[in-house]
Amino acid sequence: MIKFLLKISGWFGGLILLFSCDSGDIYPEEYEHNEGITVYATFAFDNLNAFPDDYPLIFGAFSDKQSTPLASVRIMKPKNHEPVKVSVNNLKPDATSIMLCLTDPGRQPVFSFFEMDINVAGDSIIIPESEISLISYERIQNLVFEQYNCVSCHQGNTGAGNLLLTADKSYNELVNKVSYKNPVKNRVTPSDIGNSFVLDVLEDRNLDIAQPHTGFVTRNDDIVLLKEWIKNGCKR
Ligand code: HEC
Known part of the structure; x- marks a missing residue:
């Protein structure tokens, strides 16, 4: 035992x-x-086009002992840009942090937009309104290049296809860099999804490529994220 x-x-x-x-x-x-405490929060989301659809977005309380939330609420896509008010109730003393995060089907967090340590010994907690940026390069790096293991091939000295997708290199290797397979396009061109070869590769529009990438990205949310990031000027 x-x-x-x-x-x-x-x-x-x-x-x-x-x-x-x-x-x-x-x-x-x-x-x-x-009676446990309640944590209240208000989140204002930017760029609702990148709001997740496949991954549940939750506001949840977590402990040090388990990776799934002790208590959580799912946040649905707001109809307009009004801030969203959420709360988790009746939190017991083992709750040590709260997160606004995307989760996998096993309810484990896969990407966190907002995190805070909490001490539930006191009174209920009110978190002031926070701006949540749905499009971030960190989200792309984690949920696309690392989650789908692109880095297993696109790493090392030059990487497969002369492309490195590790966290320290990927941005500079993609943005405004000419594709070596299809040099009439860039790998990524800010604000121009038509001139971003990475989308052709991931959406399987380039039959010439020696390593087809068919089905590598399994969640539409992640393709939508890439497109929204490109359309919005490729913020780092
Ligand atoms: C199994 C190994 C492997 C994995 C995993 C992989 N790739 Fe590739 N990738 C390649 C190879 C090999 C090429 C070069 C193909 C060729 O030369 O025809 C390539 C080419 C590319 C290119 C074209 C580069 C250029 O300049 O034209 C892009 C973009 C790309 N991969 C993105 C990705 C992304 C994003 C992922 C993850 C979702 C990924 N790859 C996962 C092996 C892989």
């Missing part, structure tokens, strides 16, 4: 240490009656 320590500070002004067994759900009586 694996035992672990659960630290609960702030109760009765002291520090109580509890032992629990592996199910993690044996708590003293008082715990059951404890």
Whole structure:
């Protein structure tokens, strides 16, 4: 039986240490009656075209002990640019952080837009309105080049197809760089999706390529993200 320590500070002004067994759900009586706190937040999203569709976007509370949220709410695409108000309720002392993040089907976070440590020993928490940038190069690097393992081939000295997609190199290798397979186009041209060969490769419009990339990117959200980033001028 694996035992672990659960630290609960702030109760009765002291520090109580509890032992629990592996199910993690044996708590003293008082715990059951404890009304947990609520965390309220307001998010203003820019560029709603890059709002996720395939990945659930959640606002959730997390603990150090498990990767799935303890409590969460799903945020649906707002109809207009009004800020979105969300809350997670009844948070118990093991909640140590909150996140606004995209999740996979197993409810694990895959990309976080906003993170904050919380201390639930006190009162409810109100997070001031925060601007959330849905298009970021970090999101592209993580969710496209790393998640789909492009980096397994596009790394090293020159990379497959003379293209490096590792985090330190990818931006400079793509933006305003001429494609070696199809030199009439750039790999990526800011504000010009028609002159961005990376989309031809990923959407399978270039039959000449020795390594077809068919089906590498499985979520439409990630292609939409790339296109929106290009249309909006390729911010770093
Ligand atoms: C299994 C290895 C492999 C993986 C994984 C891979 N690629 Fe490639 N990629 C290649 C090879 C090989 C070429 C060159 C093909 C040729 O010369 O015809 C290439 C070419 C390209 C090109 C064209 C470069 C140019 O200048 O014309 C782009 C863009 C590209 N890959 C993007 C990606 C992206 C984005 C991913 C991930 C979604 C990815 N690749 C995953 C092997 C791979």
